[in-house]
Amino acid sequence: MKLFRKLFAEKILRFYEGTEAGIQLIRRLPLIGKHIKDDAFAEKSKGRVAVGVAAQVFVVLWEFIKKFLYVLLFMFVPYMIMAYFFPLIRLHQDTTIIYLFVMLSTVCGSLANTTIFAMGDRDYLMIRIMLVSPYMNFLGKLIYKMVTEFVFYFIILIIFRVPVFNSLMLCLLTMFSRPIGEMLAIITFDHFRGIYENRNVLNGTIMAVCVILAYGLPVLNRRISPTWIYAVHPFVIVVMLILGAGAMYYLWWYKYYRVIIREAMYNKREF
Numbered sequence: 001m002k003l004f005r006k007l008f009a010e011k012i013l014r015f016y017e018g019t020e021a022g023i024q025l026i027r028r029l030p031l032i033g034k035h036i037k038d039d040a041f042a043e044k045s046k047g048r049v050a051v052g053v054a055a056q057v058f059v060v061l062w063e064f065i066k067k068f069l070y071v072l073l074f075m076f077v078p079y080m081i082m083a084y085f086f087p088l089i090r091l092h093q094d095t096t097i098i099y100l101f102v103m104l105s106t107v108c109g110s111l112a113n114t115t116i117f118a119m120g121d122r123d124y125l126m127i128r129i130m131l132v133s134p135y136m137n138f139l140g141k142l143i144y145k146m147v148t149e150f151v152f153y154f155i156i157l158i159i160f161r162v163p164v165f166n167s168l169m170l171c172l173l174t175m176f177s178r179p180i181g182e183m184l185a186i187i188t189f190d191h192f193r194g195i196y197e198n199r200n201v202l203n204g205t206i207m208a209v210c211v212i213l214a215y216g217l218p219v220l221n222r223r224i225s226p227t228w229i230y231a232v233h234p235f236v237i238v239v240m241l242i243l244g245a246g247a248m249y250y251l252w253w254y255k256y257y258r259v260i261i262r263e264a265m266y267n268k269r270e271f
Helices: 002-007 009-028 046-085 093-112 121-129 134-159 164-191 193-197 199-221 226-232 234-253 257-267
Strands: none
Touching (some): 002 134, 009 121, 046 199, 093 134, 093 164, 093 226, 121 134, 134 257, 164 226, 164 234, 193 199, 226 234
16 A cells, blocks of 8 residues: 555545545535535545545546547548548458557557656656655556556447457557557667757657558558558567566666656756
8 A cells, every 4th residue: 555655646646636626616616515514525524535536537537538539530530531532441440440559559659658758747746845756656657557548448449349359459569568668768868868868859750650650551552451450469469568567677676767857857947
């Protein structure tokens, strides 16, 4: 439990913030707010806990909606457009979604949307004010991201008619790729400082290449190669599991998170 509190200190703080915001909202409601007793939301009361849980459910639901819109706008809608012009793409919806998901989320998301360098005001608050270890702050954010993406994307892919087994394998593939991307980002910081200092250019290049490949190749070839179904083959998933576990071991024992986060925050003029 102590380790859990350290890893997810930011989420625990967000729970209390959501509770307070929910209570204030209820108190401002016309007619209802005036009839609420002062002790209805006392510390450790059922009413207070209920408000906090409701606030977190809303936050999780909003995160799910954003992921759903991402898949809808960047994967399903492009598939529908390509399917209108190319019959071979229309006949293989699940393979097309798998291909687009691998390019835009598994590859691009892991390399260009790393957690370690995405430092913001919340991280400044947790590290400098709440005195949470940068190590625990980073690992907690990464684990939360991996778990929530797995659950959200699994549901969303099924909604878009990707078979259950393929959806499961694709979500595992993406989850295992996340620590690999974080490890590569840290190695870049340690050994290729020039690339790190121009990482916005690097990230932009990665995103541009992935987008061009994701949408350009199907249009040029007028179909999706059937070999992309092997991206969700159990052998590929086992290999990614081993690589992801090795990357997670590296992240767990890495000692210089404070240096990286100080540099990232300095670049954002937060230090």
